[in-house]
Amino acid sequence: MFKYEEAIVNISKLKPCPVKVTLHTEKMLKDLTGIVKTNPEQIEPIVVAILGSEQYILNGDLRVKAFENAGKDSIKSWCINVKTISDVVRLHIELNTHGSINPIKMAEAVRYLEKHNVIPLVDKRYLELAKKTLYPKVRQEWDDFIITACQKHPNVDLPIHIIEKIADFSTEKEQLTATTVILDTVRTLKPNRFVFPAPPALEVILSSLTQRQSEKEIIVFEPPESEKKGWKKPNMKEAENLIRGSSHNSLVHCKCGRDLLLDTKTHRVSNVNFDQENQCIKLVDGDGQAAYVVPPTVIEFLKVEDGQSLRIATINGPRELEKFAKSLKSNSFRMVIVTSN
Numbered sequence: 001m002f003k004y005e006e007a008i009v010n011i012s013k014l015k016p017c018p019v020k021v022t023l024h025t026e027k028m029l030k031d032l033t034g035i036v037k038t039n040p041e042q043i044e045p046i047v048v049a050i051l052g053s054e055q056y057i058l059n060g061d062l063r064v065k066a067f068e069n070a071g072k073d074s075i076k077s078w079c080i081n082v083k084t085i086s087d088v089v090r091l092h093i094e095l096n097t098h099g100s101i102n103p104i105k106m107a108e109a110v111r112y113l114e115k116h117n118v119i120p121l122v123d124k125r126y127l128e129l130a131k132k133t134l135y136p137k138v139r140q141e142w143d144d145f146i147i148t149a150c151q152k153h154p155n156v157d158l159p160i161h162i163i164e165k166i167a168d169f170s171t172e173k174e175q176l177t178a179t180t181v182i183l184d185t186v187r188t189l190k191p192n193r194f195v196f197p198a199p200p201a202l203e204v205i206l207s208s209l210t211q212r213q214s215e216k217e218i219i220v221f222e223p224p225e226s227e228k229k230g231w232k233k234p235n236m237k238e239a240e241n242l243i244r245g246s247s248h249n250s251l252v253h254c255k256c257g258r259d260l261l262l263d264t265k266t267h268r269v270s271n272v273n274f275d276q277e278n279q280c281i282k283l284v285d286g287d288g289q290a291a292y293v294v295p296p297t298v299i300e301f302l303k304v305e306d307g308q309s310l311r312i313a314t315i316n317g318p319r320e321l322e323k324f325a326k327s328l329k330s331n332s333f334r335m336v337i338v339t340s341n
Helices: 026-038 061-069 085-094 103-115 124-129 136-152 160-167 172-187 199-205 236-243 296-302 318-327
Strands: 004-010 046-051 054-059 074-081 250-253 259-263 268-275 280-283
Touching: 004 046, 026 061, 046 085, 054 061, 054 085, 061 074, 085 103, 103 124, 103 136, 103 160, 124 160, 136 172, 160 172, 160 199, 172 199, 199 318
Parallel strands: 046 074
Antiparallel strands: 004 074, 046 054, 250 259, 259 268, 268 280
């Protein structure tokens, strides 16, 4: 527990937190400066950490800047004596869990504290984000964009799911491309609007980039008769014994030559291995993966050749379909649309 003491501090002696996680716009600063000039007593005290001879702003960066702009040299504050610089960073992020947060900076703060063996009390998503890699060039792109956005828009909010999605890409090139696609989407909005795509829309926007990562195995249930003759028929008794007692309810012999167990409700498949030692078929533990079942007529219509992959996307509503169409780089393609209507 830390003890708070009320005091008047000299603005010139205040330092920002080593990792500042909050976002403030020029419009917010202008409005607050106007209040300071006319009614400074309405402004809440800031929170300051005292570390030896140093004073760090824990909460109230915008208020400090507003007082400076208004020509003030001091400000009311609640002061806390701390023992380490990690205390400064931890208190800063814990006192600023509400409002506009920069998730990139929040992840940076988490990593900073973990190096000092401190676990911050923040949302677990920030702890997970801190484990991921955001390449320096990508980070610079977002830093530059945020600076410009805070100059142009009255309110700026960077949702964590946007940065989570960027960090999911493993290479710098993929992260930069995804960043460009997302930022171009935001820039096309009307000047008075600043909003990032919600998670479902974001999936559609980035569908062309995630195509390779989300490719699913194609299982054809009814192959042409000419191909059926060359296929090995599965032992139905073994199949029944294997399916019984498991969540899988079908055994499929794939064109690749493998036997696969299929759960037709969840569309997950698992490999089937033959245990030579015990002379039985066994399900490979932890091997379940999602799969799509594609009828032969669809394969024929799409003109899919061996070695090619299919792009499958779930689209909710006409707006998402429009965004999906705009994301396609070529007009030369075939598409099968499945609806519930």
